[in-house]
Amino acid sequence: MKKNAIINKNINRRNLLRLAGATTAGAILSGFTGALRSTFAQDDSRAAVKPNFIVIFCDDLGYGDIGCFGSNKHRTPNIDRMAAEGMRFTSFYVTSGVCTPSRSSLMTGCYPRRVNMHESDRNECVLFPVARKGLNPNEITIAEVLKTQGYATACVGKWHLGDQPEFLPTSQGFDCYYGIPYSNDMGANQRSKNPPLPLLENTKVIEAPADQNTLTKRYTEQVIKFITDNKNKPFFVYLPHTMPHNPVHSSDKFRGKSANNGYGDAVEEIDWSTGEILASLRKLGIDERTLVVFTSDNGAAQRWGGSNLPLSGWKGSTMEGGMREPCVMRWPGRIPAGRACDELASTLDLLPTLARLAAAKAPDDRIIDGKDIWPLMAGREGAKSPHEVFYYYQMDQLQAVRSGRWKLYLPLKVKKRNWGKGTSNTPMKLYDLKADIGEKNDVADRHPDVVKRLLGLADKAREDLGDVNYMGRQRPAGWVITPTPLMKEKI
Amino acid sequence: MNKISIEQYLEKVARFSGSDYGKMIRDQFEDIQGASELAMLVSPSTEELEQLKKAVAIMTPAEKDNADTLSDEQTEKLATDAQIDPANLAIFLNGYALHCKRVS
Secondary structure, three states: OOOOOOOOOOOOHHHHHHHHHOOOOOOOOOOHHHHOOOOOOOOHHHOOOOOEEEEEEEOOOOOOOOHHHOOOOOOOHHHHHHHHHOEEEEEEEOOOOOHHHHHHHHHHOOOOOOOOOOOOOOOOOOOOOOOOEEOOOOOOOHHHHHHOOOOEEEEEOOOOOOOOHHHOHHHOOOOEEEEOOOOOOOOOOOOOOOOOOOEEEOOEEEEOOOOHHHHHHHHHHHHHHHHHHOOOOOEEEEEEOOOOOOOOOOOOOOOOOOOOHHHHHHHHHHHHHHHHHHHHHHHHOOHHHEEEEEEEOOOOOOOOOOOOOOOOOOOOOOOHHHHEEEEEEEOOOOOOOOEEEOOOEEHHHHHHHHHHHOOOOOOOOOOOOOOOOHHHHOOOOOOOOOOOOEEEEEOOEEEEEEEOOEEEEOOEEEEOOOOOOOEEEEOOEEEEOOOOOOOOOOOHHHOHHHHHHHHHHHHHHHHHOOEOOEOOOOOOOEEOOOOOOOOOOOO | OOOOOHHHHHHHHHOOOOOHHHHHHHHHHOOOOOOOHHHHHHOOOHHHHHHHHHHHHHOOHHHHHOHHHOOHHHHHHHHHHHOOOHHHHHHHHHHHHHHHHHHO
């Protein structure tokens, strides 16, 4: 018998179509096993076995960079299959167009301004090496919430929430850490004052400069080892890939193989990595008790080959292309297969949602901006976004507000940019994102009532989260007095 | 929305076939017990692809137009005429039917 022989030779067209019809029309790759399950758990907090969670968080991957979100350039069959077996979230947001603030929200369920991670110790848009500032260890991270329920926790990849020991993952609820502490363009090659890009195991530098060609491969191996070692207890894996952030790298197997230069190679290796992780879950028999979330920290950057289409704008902006991300969630038997959800959701929501699924208590001694989005993930009939409003901040400046289908850009005397001088006198603009996802047609004149309502919501945000020259209800970041560079110990 | 033709779908299915990348993806998709048909649709082997090409080549215009609704009997006959594995053709035509359902 040939190697790739069909296993079920009794297959016929009617049987296949009947099975597929039990799910949704989107089931071309949906995995017919999913079709056989007709009911979904109504309340997963009551589940006897706690679910595992894996959050795959790419760096600078754009909305249009994977096949199931429209890419024709990149081959991403594993992520596409994940989407066919799970749910695509098409209005899924991060809270900033750049790394550090975006990541602070995923970790804490709060807007970056809330936890004072919207700018660096030097008022830059992200943290740089040897930063005095970091995510306050007093913040309660998603890993710490899950630790209360006995979860094993691992962070594998780029952290970028502070490079001092006090701020690293092992001080923020993770049992172990393997990865680079900040962006891959912050090594000595890029800025001579920086230490060589360190690869850390927990808090120890094990390689400097890190061999970036093999990072995705090594991250994948680390994750598979961790989930294999912890297959008999609940685990949380946070996998913030270093790629496809510039400078892009990939291993030999992928380098030069895509149709989109190094950027495409890196994306295709991430797809391979995702496939390997999903295969491991199946092999270990824990596929059906593991929720996997795949998304990105911000949109693709303008120069390096990524795509945010059909959105406008790039990384670092408050346009949709900067802050709306491709997002796929898969949990066989719990999340219905082959669906898309266009309700507004965000990385803010992962902490409260995962807490609920793990039967853990989300922090109630402080404001958490995220909401439980399990009804959306479970595909409940008529489920709506729990967010009345979503705020688009650029560092400390509130620039836009979304409520339902409407997005209002606020009129600003100086609209801040991440780098360089701001733009003077930007006008108010209103977009109907349902009808105009590319933000092309300003309809402010036609909807004064909507404008008025959204301006009111902006005022609320200023009062609560603050704005330029107004702090709002902000909690302090973590600080150290004398930060030291992360260097490899000399033997 | 107009459905894609069976030839276009064949092109889509064939995109990874025969390459090292296709072999890697085939291996990644092989682990779904009892559902290796998915692997065949994502990355058919060269032999499987040749079979599918043969079947599509001998389809009549009417069969091509209605490829998403062919009966089991029609599929079986087509496979016999093309002298190919009927299971491969059934999987391929089902993939096409589901694809049409998805995008229309």
